[in-house]
Amino acid sequence: MTGLEISGASAADMALFTAWADEEGWNPGDTDRFAFAVADPEGFLLGRVDGKPAACISAVRYGPGFGFIGFYIARPEFRGQGYGIQLWRAGMDRLDGRLVGLDGVVDQQDNYRKSGFLHAWNNVRYEGVPQGSADPGGAGPGVSVVDAATLPFARLAAYDRRFFPEARDAFLAAWTGLPGRTALAAVREGRIEGLGVIRPCSGASRIGPLYAATPGIAAALLHGLAERAGGPVAVDVPDANPAATALVEQLGMAPTFEAARMYTGPAPEVDLAGIYGVTSLELG
Template identity: 75%
Template sequence: MTGTGFEITGAGAADLELMRDWAEEEGWNPGDSDRFAFAAADPEGFLIGRVDAEPVACISAVRYGAGFGFIGFYIARPAFRGQGYGIRLWRAGTERLRGRLVGLDGVVEQQDNYRTSGFRPAWNNIRLEGVPDGLGALDGAPVRGGVELVDAASLPFGQLAAYDRRFFPESRDAFLSAWTSLPGRTALAAVRDGRIEGLGVIRPAAGPSRIGPLYAAHPDVAAALLRALARHAPGGRIAVDVPDANPTATALFAGLGLVPGFETARMYTGPPPALDLAGTYGVTSLELG
């Protein structure tokens, strides 16, 4: 039974840092500065459950545009599990997204619970980790057919945002701007004749540096972006969450020497949105989509 001292409030800056720490303890290896971009996405989309003022559980329920939402960070502290706090927070999060198509990335042990709440699997994301083969490629060198890798900040942001919309159900300009430009990150775009044909971002984490998103028009472009980004990781160690709906991506990265870590299921409450999955070689974030 839950105690009378349980309350749910919005998460402040210190709470977001605590949520990052809890995600690290769960083995999810979040990016060190992800919380700053998360706050830009939807400042009111992060909830904390407290028992007598002590934080015991969290969830994110982020709104995008008028019709989409994404749930993440669903964590209850081990000592407080099985007491009803998590489900009360879950209900608060899903209520915030009522009337929208909602997505999440569910860890294996929670997927049956998500199904009972109306979520259905669309694909699995496989985390692939390691030091990719062939890190000797030079940044900015031609990739194929005149494609070059450039600093994403050198391109008009509107062009980057329009490209991202091919891979995400709604515009997310504030989030994308922060995600690609926070200190310590590197964002590279693959460009040919002024058109974007790929985009990748790497960010530091406690474990292997995280790459996401990783979009590409061709496997050669994806491999070049992966290698170029990995040169910014300590020891070249990276992790990327690859949708198995793009079998070309999983085969490509396995061929580059990356090995599976864990997997999640991308699940939705309705028909999956129309996305360029053939061009998705790595999802942006398991917490925010």
């Protein structure tokens, strides 16, 4: 077997990762790679065979104790030859000693279990044009839906920390502020009670994260974001939050894709009841 040369990804390589993910039907955001790069600039690996790109993976470090695996793709012509597992081991080595999470596609979940990952819940992608009233008053008395860019970023970062195992301020700043995106926040008496971001994709525009204190707030944010898209939207809903599943089904959205959230140990303690849509299947 020809050797696999593994190196850190360049900006051009990151564009390649996105193209490969799109070919796999994952519908990544058009500009996701720019936010990904600032999360952990050394966390993206490319494997080449005889100089030709063959496989990729992301192994992103968050804080001192958490990591996330994503973008695990081997090109079809290089599958079944051991290249993917070499890159997998390189990624996992980079996260050695940390609790590691991933979102595993159905046909790879058994392999992830063999590598020590435990199933936590399923993230189910729902797509469509949300039905029903877009009246923001449905969020409840005293709730206002505002442009998240008008709020102090420190407050947004602190709010995000309730739903994610480690602080990720640089990533969040890029994720919410990149051109072409809309970030909306729900505010009641000065408190943030919801946050949602929508981004353009080659397919349905993706919403994530979608955090909310109540289903009504989640619905108001989802409707507000969908109005900006002007077409179908997609949101990855954790089935561990039954209220989130019930909401998207009530809004007439349909499941189209599923991935298992898995960890190498007990799932981290986060406010799962407030997560109506995860941020990203690639970076958590």
